[in-house]
Amino acid sequence: MNATNQQTDLNNKPRGQLKLLAIMSVVALPIFAAWVMAKFDIGIPDTQKNKSDLVEPVVTAEDWDMPLEPVGYGAPWRLVVTSAEACTDTCMELVHEARQINVALGREAGRVVHVLASGQAQPAGLSERLQNDFPRLEYSTLSTDAYFRSLNEHPESWRQGAQLWVIDPLGRIVLHQDPDEPGKQLLDDLKHLLKVSKVG
Template sequence: MSSSDTTPVQPGKPRGQLKLLAIFAVVLGPILVAGVMAKMGFMPQSNTNRSDLVEPHILLEDWQLAVEPVGYGSPWRILVTSPQDCLDACMALLHEARQINVALGREAGRVEHMLALAAQPTAALQQQLEAEYPRLSRSMLDAGAYQTSLRKHPQEWQQGPQLWVVDPLGRVVLHQDADKPGKQLLDDLKHLLKVSKVG
């Protein structure tokens, strides 16, 4: 009797079926898990921003704010708005906007800080702004248009001075809550500058 007659025959079917099942599990498993998570409401949060995203969107022209330049290659803006005079809370936000701009380091040249008031500033305020914020851009804000554009947004955004981030195309993209630290807006702005191709 030859040695080939004594070699046991390996069954090929079960091994092939296991490989096929493994391939199906790898392909269909994640799809089934995602479907179950979606049905049960366990969707992970994909937002990475720590500041408030402005939705529905607002454009600077909605506030009748004359800002130049706007478009590709224009700067990002850290904008302080005040529908009244620029008093203590407004001045505190201006200081924060400048600190955020400085903290951007080598990216600071891509960003400018800006003030938009609904009322003409007094001579004393103009002198103070020129002395303390010589690089501050200023513009006039239409109070009625400003309030109208904010009707679909949180009530607290409509009261007093506010801090915003505006992209180079003139879209208001982020809002900084007064009760959140400015570092959150700084982190979000750094991320936007890193991924941005427009300014």
């Protein structure tokens, strides 16, 4: 009798282990799947399209006293680096990033220009370096006071140092990219805008 009971216990032991493994997998597999989805951005519903910052309330190039020509239907989209002062290292990195984003647009690159808008003239040496390194870079001016005033209702970090923006063909500043975030976020947003846009 004892031998029979022991044999039954031995037969039941693997079944009990299988049940335990099945229960653990029911809990662990969804957690692992969620981690993979979040890590690799797979299968996540995208209710909010933009990955960079949407500029709300609306700000325009006119609010910055920034002359833009042309403006309106058929005008280009603009990747704009703003710098209230001379273009420092961070500013130069953003100018480089704006150019890289522009190039990465592929066949849509012709619909976009990259611009440096500054509150003061660049020193001669820096200006020469910009022209040599970024021959297709366009230049504009802005009023430092107007620029800071227009961003009063936005995050304070947007008013500190050089910043990267997307301006639509109508002159509205629509997106902001944090200098510490990867430029791919802005690239993805701009690709989406170019795909759905009927202007520019």
